[in-house]
Amino acid sequence: MKITAITLTRLLQPLDPPFAAAWDPNPRTEFAATLVTVHTDEGITGYGSGDTMDGFEAFEHLFIGTDPLQILNQVRRIETINFHGGRYWPLEAALWDIIGQVAGLPVSVLFGGARDRLPAYASSGELKAPEARAESALAAKELGFRAMKIRIARHRLAEGVAAVRAAREAVGEDFELMVDLNQMWRMSGDIEAALPLAKVQRVAAELTELGVLWLEEPLPQVDVVGAQRVRAETGIQIAGGEMVRSLPEIMALIEADAFDVYQPDVALAVGMYRARQVAESANLRHRLFTPHTWSNGLGLLANLHVAAGVDAGPYLEFPFDPPGWTAERRDFFMTPLMIDAAGDLVVPDAPGLGVEIDHDAVARYTV
Ligand SMILES: [Mg+2]
Incomplete structure (x- = not known):
């Protein structure tokens, strides 16, 4: 061919x-x-x-x-x-x-065929006031999601922690919350300094109290020692690596035991074939792999097939923060993907990626 x-x-x-x-x-x-x-x-x-x-x-x-x-x-x-x-x-x-x-x-079968569906977490994107974020978490729970990720901005830390606290109070204990500080990579032109380690430690301690499942990208990529200190001193799990530029780069992070959860996006970071090696290396060390995904439904499908094939988990990222970010907006050139009533994203059973x-x-x- x-x-x-x-x-x-x-x-x-x-x-x-x-x-x-x-x-x-x-x-x-x-x-x-x-x-x-x-x-x-x-x-x-x-x-x-x-x-x-x-x-x-x-x-x-x-x-x-x-x-x-x-x-x-x-x-x-x-x-x-x-x-x-x-x-x-x-x-x-x-x-x-x-x-x-x-x-x-x-394609998921060609990657190992471990699962035909994965539980998805509602991945929020906008900064919302505590009351609005609590409402959105509750709405996600009512739709069937079992977990949600909340972004915290480095210049609005107190408000961010308050939003996580309000969400926790709204959804109770049987719903996982993750928090993303987005400090490992930058949008073009964003030259503001990253948060210092001491501040990150204080935030991590507060989030630990709120039962947060993982804290994502709390520090710049170079600060592996800092990430390890945050883990050791607070007990919170650390996630990262969504935008690494190569396989050797993320393999070095795994070798250094930098994180608990490794998240290279197959559409943006290391590709699909290489992501399988990342997953297997992380799993061999009793660490987790679950890919980042924040592009569109076709990028999400590529991540879903790899993730389901290699048994990623515990949840797959599902960009979803209505009304600003809906499945219809995200997947505007294809049939939108949505979770089922159990909160799972089901792998299409058509040959290939199964995009419509x-x-x-x-x-x-x-x-
Ligand atoms: Mg992230």
């Missing part, structure tokens, strides 16, 4: 009202997505998404005429581009979509 063409379709969905992510100084008034379509000489088409793919046109020729089924070679090819260009993992997702269709199996592209929406939002 040969790749005959790779199409990048840039989509832009206007957002009204805008969405103000806790980690982004600029509220989003538009949601951009790039749909990658890989065509083959045997008529099988694969879809991927989850990153901008900016600059990929300069490297496209490296893939045309190659065999999409030789996935390790394709992964290595994408990694060589990582040096001068971007990280083009949505292309790998589209190739797995093709491989799954050739095999007649969901909404071609009318693609036509409407193409720029």
Whole structure:
């Protein structure tokens, strides 16, 4: 089989009202997505998404005429581009979509087939006042979610902890809460200093009292010793690694026992094939792997297939913070993904990734 063409379709969905992510100084008034379509000489088409793919046109020729089924070679090819260009993992997702269709199996089966569904946590994105955050946690619980992640902004720590406290009071003890400080990577242009270790320790101690399941990215990536001190001194679990740039980088973090939970996003950080190695290495050390996902439904599907295949857990991230971030907004160019009544995200049983592209929406939002 040969790749005959790779199409990048840039989509832009206007957002009204805008969405103000806790980690982004600029509220989003538009949601951009790039749909990658890989065509083959045997008529099988694969879809991927989850990153901008900016600059990929300069490297496209490296893939045309190659065999999409030789996935390790394709992964290595994408990694060589990582040096001068971007990280083009949505292309790998589209190739797995093709491989799954050739095999007649969901991609999750090719990754180990451990599960056909995973419990999802409602991953919130906006900074909300304590009362509003408590209401949203309760609403998520009523929808079937068994867990929620709350973002805390480094310049609004007291308000953030108050929001977690209000959420805990609203949902009770039988609902997990996680907290994300987002200090391991930055949006372009954000040059503010990270929180110092002493402040993070105080916040971690308060969150431990509130029964928080894990504290995510509390410190910059270089401060492994700091993360280990926070774990040792408070007993809270630490999660991180969603945006690492390479497999060796996250393997070094696992080797150093930096975290309890490793979260490389398969669409943004290390790809799908390499994420399996991360999962197995973490599990061998009695640590957890569950991928980050915050892009769109197709990025989420790529993460879901890998996560279900390798038995990730305890929960899979499910970006969801209505009314600003709904499944319909997140998945605007495809049939939206939603949890079932038990709070699980079910792996589509169609061969490949099982995405249902909404071609009318693609036509409407193409720029
Ligand atoms: Mg995070």
